[in-house]
Amino acid sequence: MERPLSPFMFPNWYRFQITSVLSILHRLTGIALAVGSILLAWWLVAVAAGGEWFAATHAFLASPIGVLLLFGWSVAFFYHLCSGIRHLAWDAGYGFEIRDAYRSGYAVLAATVVLTLLAWLYVLLA
Amino acid sequence: MANTRSLSNATALRDENVLRRVRHLGSARDGLREWRVQRRTALALIPLGLYFVASMLRLTTSDQATAAAWLASPVPALLTILFVLALLAHAVVGMRSVLVDYVHTRARLVAAELLVRGAAVVLGGASVLAVLKLFLGR
Secondary structure (H helix, E strand, C coil): CCCCCCCCCCCCCCCCCHHHHHHHHHHHHHHHHHHHHHHHHHHHHHHHHCHHHHHHHHHHHHCHHHHHHHHHHHHHHHHHHHHHHHHHHHHCCCCCCHHHHHHHHHHHHHHHHHHHHHHHHHHHHC | CHHHHHHHHHHCCCCHHHHHHHHHHCCCCCHHHHHHHHHHHHHHHHHHHHHHHHHHHHHCCCCHHHHHHHHHCHHHHHHHHHHHHHHHHHHHHHHHHHHHHHCCCHHHHHHHHHHHHHHHHHHHHHHHHHHHHHHHCC
16 A cells, blocks of 8 residues: 655654645744734834833843743744745746745745845844 | 526526626635735735835834924835835735635634734724824824
8 A cells, every 4th residue: 555645743754845844834934923023013002102112122132031032033034035035936826846946945045044034134233 | 587597597508697606606706806816906005105114114123203303204104104004905805715724614714804804994094093193203
């Protein structure tokens, strides 16, 4: 019985392909960014409120956990942005060949790394 | 008319009732509208997201007064509001498509979706109010 099985729960004999991994990452980063919208709204309210609210928010964002969250969200943002453009190209009917899908997939990963590095270099140098 | 209907019940083809039936069998019943909202907000979020994140990078080390002054000026205020609203609309459609895939109980699905939509409304309302306060109070 050599039937193809669903990769649900990813048993150890499952061989990952970049195409499916990127698809899962698109969802995961989307969920992370949706959760991140709480922080976004929080920050806007903190700026409007000022005083202790802003000081506490600023202190949290500057703490190790805050910086880790911001770094994670920046990776998620740049990945979801690049991967989303790839999806829009598919919606428009481009890049369906397997070779093209692999190429655009690696391009998305490379662009994510480059954009994230550039963003944090800017922050560190500013 | 009656003939057509009885025939289509057997074949389920080329009948004016089929569309209605298909709609009731569809997963979301308004899938096309959601698809369109997701793509349109995605397109809008490319420039809006890049603008907002670039602005945040410039503001990272700044104090409250600088951030408040930035949000009080017209263009940043408008683009920030548009960014938040497009982001939340996009997130609601995206979260819904995830929930539909993994939540298999009707009651839980409705509860989760209400939670997501409620959160989006509250976060959107709070964000718009915050920006408007700074913009109108400058």
